[in-house]
Amino acid sequence: MRILKLVIFILFPLCASAQEVGFTADRPGATTGTDVLPRGRVQWESGVAWERSKLDGATATTWTLNTSLFRWGFSDFAELRLQADYLSGRCGGIHTSGFSDVALGTKARLFDGWKSVPAISLLANVLLPGGSDADYLPQHFGGQMGLLFQNQFASWCSLGYEADLVWSDSRRPTVFFGLCLSFSLSDRLSLVVEQYNTNTSDNTECWSELSLAYQLTPPLQLDLGTDLSLNHFGDYRNAMIGVAWQITK
Numbered sequence: 094m095r096i097l098k099l100v101i102f103i104l105f106p107l108c109a110s111a112q113e114v115g116f117t118a119d120r121p122g123a124t125t126g127t128d129v130l131p132r133g134r135v136q137w138e139s140g141v142a143w144e145r146s147k148l149d150g151a152t153a154t155t156w157t158l159n160t161s162l163f164r165w166g167f168s169d170f171a172e173l174r175l176q177a178d179y180l181s182g183r184c185g186g187i188h189t190s191g192f193s194d195v196a197l198g199t200k201a202r203l204f205d206g207w208k209s210v211p212a213i214s215l216l217a218n219v220l221l222p223g224g225s226d227a228d229y230l231p232q233h234f235g236g237q238m239g240l241l242f243q244n245q246f247a248s249w250c251s252l253g254y255e256a257d258l259v260w261s262d263s264r265r266p267t268v269f270f271g272l273c274l275s276f277s278l279s280d281r282l283s284l285v286v287e288q289y290n291t292n293t294s295d296n297t298e299c300w301s302e303l304s305l306a307y308q309l310t311p312p313l314q315l316d317l318g319t320d321l322s323l324n325h326f327g328d329y330r331n332a333m334i335g336v337a338w339q340i341t342k
Contacts (some may be wrong), residue, residue: 118337119162120314121304123289124255124271127214127243129202130166133341138162140316140335146301147328151233153184160194160335174218180229193229196222211242211254220261236260239269249277255289267294281308285318299323304333312339 120138120205130136142157160178167173175197181190198218206212216303218237223230246252257269271289278284287302304318314337322329 099251116308116311116314116339118306118314118316119164120335120337121302121306121318122273122287123300123320124253124273124287125216125239125241126253127202127212127241129170129200129214130164130339132166132173134164134166136164136337137340138164138335138337140333142331142333144331145329148322148325148330151185152159153182155156155180155182157333164200171199174198174200176218176222178229188332189228191228191230192223193224195230197221198237200241206243206245209244211244214241215239216241216255216257220259223256228240231261233262251275263294267296282306312342313337318325 104277109264117126117130118136118138119125120140139159139161140157141159142221144153144155144157146153146155158179158181161176163175165173177195178193179191180193181187196218198216200217201215202212203211203215216237216239220231220235220237222233222235225232237257237259239255241253241255243251243253252274253273255269255271255273259267259269261267267329269289269291271287273285273287276284276286285302285304285306287300287304289300289302291298291300301321301323302318303321304316306314306316308314315335316337317332317334319333320329320331
């Protein structure tokens with residue numbers, strides 16, 4: 094955290110003049126956008142998902158009953174973030190349930206972008222552990238550090254890309270890299286196409302995600318999507334639906 098504070102302090106002159114954005118959501122999609130909530134804004138992003146997987150051998154069915162991300166713009170260039178998912182799954186007749194991916198962190202805008210130079214933001218999270226009986230949480234504290242980039246090609250098209258290091262119970266960090274193409278199909282409807290990889294000491298998993306987002310009202314977005322495993326196409330299925338609601342203006 095000391096390193097994060099130092100980075101934010103050094104880059105404050107670049108961030109203080111950041112332009113205020115309107116509605117921005119970090120869902121749908123596996124990658125994270127560069128936009129930061131303006132000071133004083135509070136946003137809740139949540140969803141449910143169904144997943145059937147044979148990636149670990151036996152068929153496992155998992156329901157994400159709630160995936161929640163709370164965002165609070167506490168300054169002109171940074172936001173605080175709290176994430177917690179709740180899962181329920183069944184595999185081989187064994188039922189599991191509990192919290193997953195509980196994280197506390199921040200996203201800070203470093204650079205607004207200029208011509209072909211992308212906008213840049215920093216993402217930093219502390220991953221909270223569970224007890225010995227936790228089915229989905231790690232046993233020890235972990236961390237995530239990532240750089241987020243975005244190029245706005247036109248008013249209707251942008252490219253985002255993200256590179257992360259994630260530390261959990263394993264000795265070596267997981268490397269995450271993702272690309273996200275966003276297309277505005279209309280004033281309210283957007284199409285998101287993503288390709289992302291997770292690399293561990295054991296293997297590399299390659300994924301694609303297709304999703305649609307619809308701006309129902311200025312502070313409310315609905316979305317739906319699905320992931321595709323490029324390594325094991327026939328062994329994985331899922332569907333997601335969610336909402337992003339900007340509570341305060």
